[in-house]
Amino acid sequence: MKRLAALSLLALGLASFGAQAQPEFEQVEKGRYLATVGDCTACHTSDPQKPFAGGVEISTPFGKLVGANITPDSETGIGNWTYDDFKRAMSEGIGHGGKRLYGAMPFTAYTKVTDEDNRAIWAYLQTLEPIHNPVETNQLPFPFNIRTSLIGWNWLNFDRGVYQPDMSKSAEWNRGAYLVQGLGHCGTCHTPKNMIGGDKNDNFLQGTEIENWWAPNITAANHQGIGRWSEQDIKDYLRTGVNRYDIASGPMAEQVKNSSQYWKEEDLQAVAVYLKSLGVKDEKVPAPLKGDDKQMIAGRHIYFDRCSACHGSSGKGEKNIFPQLANNALVNAPEPVSLAHVVLAGSRGVDTDARPTAPAMPAFASIMTDEEIATVLTYIRNSWGNSAPAVSADDVKKMRERLTP
Ligand code: HEC
Ligand code: HEC
Ligand code: HEC
Structure with missing residues (x-):
């Protein structure tokens, strides 16, 4: 269905704009890929028959949130939105009618996404089938359900702004950092959280608990992290869910299935290069219990x-x-x-x-x-x-x- 929609858009483009159609098709395809990298379906598709129509329940330590309908349905989705509205959701965490979004929508990571990439995702979302599906996203109990509390939350936990390349590093490293910190939102699960659920950025990717699983330290720390893994091991794991060390289960199995198995080779390579560069200084390694314990x-x-x-x-x-x-x-x-x-x-x-x-x-x-x-x-x-x-x-x-x- 999705492919059909994209194709008919191409046909339309061909009819009306002639040679300009090709870039538009490419932009939609790029947007499709980026939406996969960002794993939007993890929270926005509960029924595979109704892609992006919302309804996925997300349990947080404060209560339940539900992924919104982001199909172009004008009543229950984002059909009346402009690109600028969409960009505000991604970059500033501001949704329908100017309401502040909860951090369960990973805008604290997506804020790093470039304008060009957001435009591609937007172009792709507009090719989706509009689906009428009303979703009440905010199912938190009082007082967490009051969105004005998010002003303080954002002030403490949200650094707005597009990813800034580090000129002392390679283009590959920067691509990896852009993907991991931005669309890939790996920190949503792998970065320890403070009391109010914000990321502790000093401990970026150093491991935390999520939905009764442990999302481990994925820096290059040797003991608690993946310092022993080669770049190839990291790519194998993200591409196939398996490598010579480990098999992905729980939420990471979902991530691999929906998202990282489809990442381009050069993007996975960039992620591997970037993760291998993240170390933990003074990793604390406890002494093992003795064999005669x-x-x-x-x-x-x-x-x-x-x-x-x-x-x-x-x-x-x-x-x-x-x-x-x-x-x-x-x-x-x-x-x-x-x-x-x-x-x-x-x-x-x-x-x-x-x-x-x-x-x-x-x-x-x-x-x-x-x-x-x-x-x-x-x-x-x-x-x-x-x-x-x-x-x-x-x-x-x-x-x-x-x-x-
Ligand atoms: C980890 C879960 C999660 C992921 C991944 C996620 N979202 Fe969301 N998103 C949410 C939740 C939850 C809401 C509703 C938040 C609220 O109401 O405060 C939301 C809201 C939104 C909204 C605002 C809708 C409205 O009606 O105001 C947009 C737009 C959106 N998401 C787009 C995306 C896109 C595009 C992606 C992928 C690049 C994405 N989301 C990935 C959880 C997620
Ligand atoms: C929805 C939560 C979630 C997201 C998002 C996520 N991970 Fe994970 N990840 C986990 C969990 C949980 C595990 C532990 C899996 C297990 O127990 O088998 C894990 C395991 C891993 C491992 C294996 C570590 C080891 O020691 O076995 C790697 C590598 C990894 N993740 C990389 C990433 C990268 C890179 C991203 C972003 C592109 C990412 N993850 C995004 C939850 C997540
Ligand atoms: C029949 C074979 C089998 C037996 C017996 C078995 N396991 Fe496993 N174990 C597996 C497989 C397969 C996985 C990978 C599953 C996955 O990742 O979802 C696994 C995963 C694990 C993991 C998670 C490892 C990781 O890094 O993701 C741990 C820990 C573990 N087993 C411990 C044990 C313990 C302790 C026992 C004995 C009480 C045990 N297993 C018995 C096959 C087995």
């Missing part, structure tokens, strides 16, 4: 019983099938949320065009106690080069409760 001995038994068949006796996994647990940023994360999540609920790695079937990790919620799960996680967090604080049965219990509807 009681929890370590018990954990080792459970590991060999339940886990080693897939993840290997020394945590090396099986390339592209079972993730490596040794020297794994996620395993070393300060909080064990993702680990408890995966062991309790199981998980299936992401399927991508490049890799249509993904292996699965079984759920252990019904066959292991909180104590046993905590013990085996403590063991993997302190073996084979990993070191991280022990996991308590209480941590696992809390995750079990959060995962039980």
Whole structure:
């Protein structure tokens, strides 16, 4: 449908403007690509039959927000908008009727997008089918539902302005920085948040909890980050959801499926170059628990019983099938949320065009106690080069409760 709309636009263009049609078609195609890079569908498409008609629920620590209808429907979408209205939403976080938008719409990142790129996205959005679908985006409880509170929020958390290239760096690095900080909005999930949900930019991409998962540190830190990954490893992960270290699950599986698997090779390469340049000074690496620690001995038994068949006796996994647990940023994360999540609920790695079937990790919620799960996680967090604080049965219990509807 979308392609048809773009084609008919081309036909129209050909009829009325002759030779000028080609640039217009190219702009729409570029906009389609950029909308994929920005992953607008993650929050704006709840029903694949109704692309961009809104309705995706986004849970925040303050309550629920819902992605708006951004199809060109004049009543319930943005059909009456001009380009300037659209640009204000992207660059300033101002939506319908001048209302301030919540940061769940990642305008704090999109503000970096250039005018040229915004024009392309706008051109593409206008080729979409208008869909009548009223959406109440603000479903937060009082007092968070009052939009005037966003004036203060923006003042504290929002640095408005297009990305400014760093002339001391290569064009490739700058492209990577532009994509990661801007449209790719990687910091929305990977940057720690302050009390009111704003990004702690001094800790850019250093890892945080999101929707019962841990979005790990993706700087080049060696212990908690991806310092050991090569540029190729980063590209493989973003393109296929898998590399020799890890498999994407949870929200990152969605990101790969909707977005990064479709990024151009040169854009992924730029992202890899940029991420590899981000270091963390003085990374704190705790000393691992000793092998004769009681929890370590018990954990080792459970590991060999339940886990080693897939993840290997020394945590090396099986390339592209079972993730490596040794020297794994996620395993070393300060909080064990993702680990408890995966062991309790199981998980299936992401399927991508490049890799249509993904292996699965079984759920252990019904066959292991909180104590046993905590013990085996403590063991993997302190073996084979990993070191991280022990996991308590209480941590696992809390995750079990959060995962039980
Ligand atoms: C992480 C979720 C998320 C992503 C990704 C996202 N949005 Fe949004 N967007 C929202 C939410 C939530 C709202 C409603 C916010 C509010 O009402 O305060 C919104 C609102 C908007 C609005 C304002 C609509 C109105 O009626 O005022 C526009 C325009 C918009 N988004 C465009 C985009 C585009 C284009 C992209 C991709 C480049 C995008 N969004 C990606 C969550 C998201
Ligand atoms: C919607 C939230 C979300 C967004 C947006 C997101 N990520 Fe992630 N990311 C995660 C989560 C959660 C994980 C952990 C996945 C897992 O447990 O397998 C992750 C994992 C990763 C990893 C693997 C780290 C490791 O040690 O295994 C890389 C690399 C990564 N993300 C890069 C990116 C980049 C680059 C972007 C922006 C283009 C991005 N992510 C955007 C949530 C997100
Ligand atoms: C049948 C094979 C199998 C068994 C048994 C198994 N796993 Fe997994 N495990 C997987 C697969 C496949 C994944 C990747 C799934 C995904 O990423 O969604 C995975 C993912 C994980 C992850 C997330 C790693 C990451 O970086 O994303 C952890 C942690 C983990 N397993 C721990 C364990 C523990 C602890 C046990 C024993 C209690 C165990 N696994 C048993 C197959 C298995």
